[in-house]
Amino acid sequence: MTDPEAVDLRDLERSLRQPRSLFSYAMSLLTGLMTVAALFPLFSVLYLLIVRGGRQLSLAVLTELPPAALMPGGGFGNAIVGTTVMIAIATALSVPIGIMAAVFVAEFGAGTKAASVVRFAAKVLTGLPSILAGVFAYASVVIVTGGFSAPAGGVALAVLMLPIVLLTAEEAIKRVPARVREAAIGMGATPTQVVLGVVLPTALPGILTGVMLSIARAAGETAPLLFTALFSDYWISRSAPAFLPKTPGDLMKPTASLAVLIYNFSSSPFDNQIELAWAAALVLVVVVLMINLAGQILSRRSARR
């Protein structure tokens, strides 16, 4: 009779003869392959953008107006300007509000019920579908001001940027060591002076990362602009230099953006417009990926410190 506690040592051997080990190796291989497959789209997108978009890229494409149907040439200079203007509006709205709210959540109101309510609201806002940000801007800006405009697009993008800025700034502020704060309080600084003079400068790299990530996200958003900024085939201002809005009236009309241009031209039956969509996609992706990478590098650096 054998000892029930005895273990057959051959069962514990790690070799391909053992079904258990074989299964383990096979699963490792499968996960590796699935990871490679998951990255395939990224490289396929980048490859096509460089091949199809890169062929088109020239100074004219970056500075001219979009071509009409069947017209050769043209570019998307006005869309680059429009995207920049709307991002600027959205940043000006969302960054100060986001940082101030983060200061409350992480500093003045830290640990209170109010702070967790604000944080919950921000988390819910991160899950807001981007098109609903557009619907909101339509209901609260387009209907009120009576037309599609750059500020309406900016408000829609700001709604999407705000929670990203708020939550990353909160994390950055929380990472500031307590002893730095205490040193400032010991010097007789008021809480406001502590925040403005010590906490925010220390947390700046982390906050900037959040701002950059939010800008990168907003730059690529299409859905919220479709019916807030709409699109325009013209420059933002009639007088030269045409890329600078001169009067508030210049802003209060439909505005072009790179993302909407890609969407509109992607379903165009005309080859020239489709090729321009690829070139615009290349410009957009390069800008977005650069901002993203810069943000990631910045955050890794501040984390190491």
Add this chain to the structure above:
Amino acid sequence: MTPLEPGRVAPGLQRAVRARGIELVPPVPPADDSLSRPPSAVDIWADRVFRHGARVIAWGTVALALHIVWSIAIVAAPSVREHGFALVTHSTWDANRGEFGILPAIVGTLYTSALGLTIGTMFGVAVAIFLSEGFLSSGVEALLRVLRVAEHPFWVRLPGAIEDALRATVELLAAVPSVVYGLWGIFVVIPLVRPVADWLHGHLGWIPIFGTTLSGPGILPASLVLAIMVLPTISAISRDALSEVPPKLREASFGLGATRWETILGVIVPTASTGIFGAVILGFGRALGETMALAMLAGNANVMSWSMFSPANTLAALLANHFPEAGKVEVGALMYAALVLLGITLLVNVIGTTIVQRADARLKGLR
């Protein structure tokens, strides 16, 4: 000994201090070159204003979230009153005849999201396991050992660096704008999927999900692109959940003689399952609200079909396609659709966030 300031010490304490024979002296004004000084009246006022400002702005964020719901609801209200629940169950959308129904869009949203989520979850969880279990770094390390440079001060950092790079690359998947994925889908995914779809329809056409041919845009290409877009969300949150599993559980399992995958499937994944489930729910929320990829790839046809190859419509795509040119009545109906979408996504996101938070708390207890 540091002198104590009489004005700042409570009377009872003053008495106790004097009883011990310690002298209380008035404060010494700080030296002129010292940075430390008590706050002036202006400082104190500025402090009050700033703190109240921060509080008001923080509550403003909450107000914004509520205002979004309210402003959509108020514009949708006349349409809700007029159509009632019929809009949700009606299946044609014809603005000229004033007929509005979003049933096909709701069904299409759920169909594409569920299909995209299934594919995205399989790959997303695989990527999360691959990243959190250190397959890559141990592989690179084994390779370095073969090359006999594993102890070299430069090469020793390589495994970690490669893993960081892979993690950053997976995150970049989420950075590509959805409109670019849509463009890529039109010119790459649809031509790639079509022969497969036609073969499946030709040979297995009697199964309802292969019931039609793929004529271009359709549910399957849209879902594939959707899967790519939810994958980074699922893999990032699952990876967090997997790496939160206490190392002692893994070590105990190895100590009992389990292989790597017996440990992963028997111990680690079950322990992290709540977090992974939360990740899937949050990915579902993202898929429901995704607009551009679906507007460009799903075909915008108000039909309901079991087939994966049939064109379809989704709530977000309906909004994207009809809003720019909508008249006043249609805008009301679209706002109703937006309200339905808002309700579904809010519900899904709140459930997902709660599950992820619960999972965190549960794993903290294990440690």
